[in-house]
Amino acid sequence: MLQLPDSPPRMKTLVSVDESYKLCRHLTAKYAKTFYLGTLLMSPVKRQSIWSIYAWCRRTDELVDGPASAITTPETLDLWEQQLESIFAGRPLENYDVALVDTLQRFPMDIQPFRDMIAGQRMDLYRSRYETFEDLYLYCYRVAGTVGLMSTEVMGVDSTLYTAPWHQNKQPYLPTEEAIALGIANQLTNILRDVGEDAKRGRIYIPLEDLEKFNYTEQDFFKGVVDDRWRALMRFQIERARQFYTTSNQGITYLASDARWPVWAASMLYGQILEVIERNDYDVFSRRAFVPQWKKLRTLPLAWMRSQVL
Numbered sequence: 001m002l003q004l005p006d007s008p009p010r011m012k013t014l015v016s017v018d019e020s021y022k023l024c025r026h027l028t029a030k031y032a033k034t035f036y037l038g039t040l041l042m043s044p045v046k047r048q049s050i051w052s053i054y055a056w057c058r059r060t061d062e063l064v065d066g067p068a069s070a071i072t073t074p075e076t077l078d079l080w081e082q083q084l085e086s087i088f089a090g091r092p093l094e095n096y097d098v099a100l101v102d103t104l105q106r107f108p109m110d111i112q113p114f115r116d117m118i119a120g121q122r123m124d125l126y127r128s129r130y131e132t133f134e135d136l137y138l139y140c141y142r143v144a145g146t147v148g149l150m151s152t153e154v155m156g157v158d159s160t161l162y163t164a165p166w167h168q169n170k171q172p173y174l175p176t177e178e179a180i181a182l183g184i185a186n187q188l189t190n191i192l193r194d195v196g197e198d199a200k201r202g203r204i205y206i207p208l209e210d211l212e213k214f215n216y217t218e219q220d221f222f223k224g225v226v227d228d229r230w231r232a233l234m235r236f237q238i239e240r241a242r243q244f245y246t247t248s249n250q251g252i253t254y255l256a257s258d259a260r261w262p263v264w265a266a267s268m269l270y271g272q273i274l275e276v277i278e279r280n281d282y283d284v285f286s287r288r289a290f291v292p293q294w295k296k297l298r299t300l301p302l303a304w305m306r307s308q309v310l
């Protein structure tokens with residue numbers, strides 16, 4: 001009898017590149033009003049590539065932070081990392097991955113920041129405290145500094161700055177440190193905004209050494225005590241986050257000219273969350289610091305002006 005070969009593994013039929021970018025766009029618009037607004041200021045090609053990166057980052061974050069996080073184990077993240085390798089090898093496994101594969105063809109990128117992001121999410125599986133700022137910095141680098149590196153590859157640098165005859169070195173300056181700094185600044189802001197939400201899950205991201213410095217205990221934290229010790233501690237954290245914004249803002253001028261407006265916008269909009277925290281008298285336990293849409297829109301012309309002159 002004729003021996004038929006085993007049927008080949010059934011390949012999942014995936015959506016087209018255009019459809020996949022649409023999915024990524026919807027995910028970005030749904031989850032990130034601030035960053036989505038920033039992407040609308042970009043050129044169409046850069047914009048859709050950022051959506052594909054956003055979608056991958058968000059889905060990575062959801063594995064440990066979303067509704068399905070209860071069933072996420074280290075093995076889930078191992079599989080996710082294998083899926084990442086497959087994306088970088090040009091083989092998308094899911095509909096969202098199709099756009100990222102396309103983006104990687106257009107903007108070749110290093111896989112390491114993507115792996116580091118998974119390592120950062122892994123930390124959330126087994127850590128709920130950070131002793132020192134150095135410990136927290138590593139976490140912030142992994143989950144957010146990496147986003148700065150990925151985004152910079154898409155946004156590109158301004159090479160016209162370096163073609164003048166008096167420039168010895170024609171290599172454009174890569175604002176790597178500044179890109180990482182914006183990720184760190186955003187993540188520190190995010191941590192301060194979400195203190196109450198994280199406390200409900202038994203998590204403290206603020207370094208314990210800082211709590212101690214301000215004589216504020218873990219018990220105070222879980223009771224949501226807002227007093228002068230807490231306010232001083234929060235002022236210290238806000239100041240630290242602002243230093244990272246300052247560093248990052250100095251790098252924006254090196255980006256391609258069409259990327260400066262969206263990045264100024266993202267930096268200013270996210271930075272405004274810190275001002276809202278101050279206005280709320282540092283109560284991040286019972287109130288969520290939130291920037292209304294009209295205020296976000298009002299920031300855009302100011303961001304545009306900065307992108308032209310700074």
Ligand SMILES: CC(C)=CCC/C(C)=C/CC/C(C)=C/CC/C(C)=C/[C@@H]1[C@@H](COP(=O)(O)OP(=O)(O)O)[C@]1(C)CC/C=C(\C)CC/C=C(\C)CCC=C(C)C
Pocket residue numbers: 031032035036038039050053054057058061143144145147148149151152175176178179180182183186187190194248249251252255262263266
């Ligand atoms: C407009 C623009 C350029 C945006 C980049 C958008 C992008 C690809 C974002 C990915 C964000 C993401 C889902 C990361 C996963 C881990 C995570 C959740 C990090 C936090 C983001 C905030 O999200 P959100 O407030 O929605 O958090 P909740 O989960 O809802 O609590 C982070 C705070 C990290 C964000 C970090 C960045 C956007 C990096 C920014 C840096 C640059 C764009 C580089 C600019 C270059 C120079 C030279 C300054």
Ligand SMILES: Nc1ncnc2c1ncn2[C@@H]1O[C@H](COP(=O)(O)OP(=O)(O)OP(=O)(O)O)[C@@H](O)[C@H]1O
Pocket residue numbers: 030031032033034035288290291
């Ligand atoms: N005061 C609030 N309390 C509870 N949830 C809120 C509050 N304000 C907004 N949300 C919800 O929390 C999520 C985050 O809102 P936010 O305004 O921070 O926008 P976002 O989409 O997270 O943008 P980004 O974080 O990029 O600024 C949204 O889904 C929003 O519906």
Ligand SMILES: [Mn+2]
Pocket residue numbers: 031032
């Ligand atoms: Mn959000």
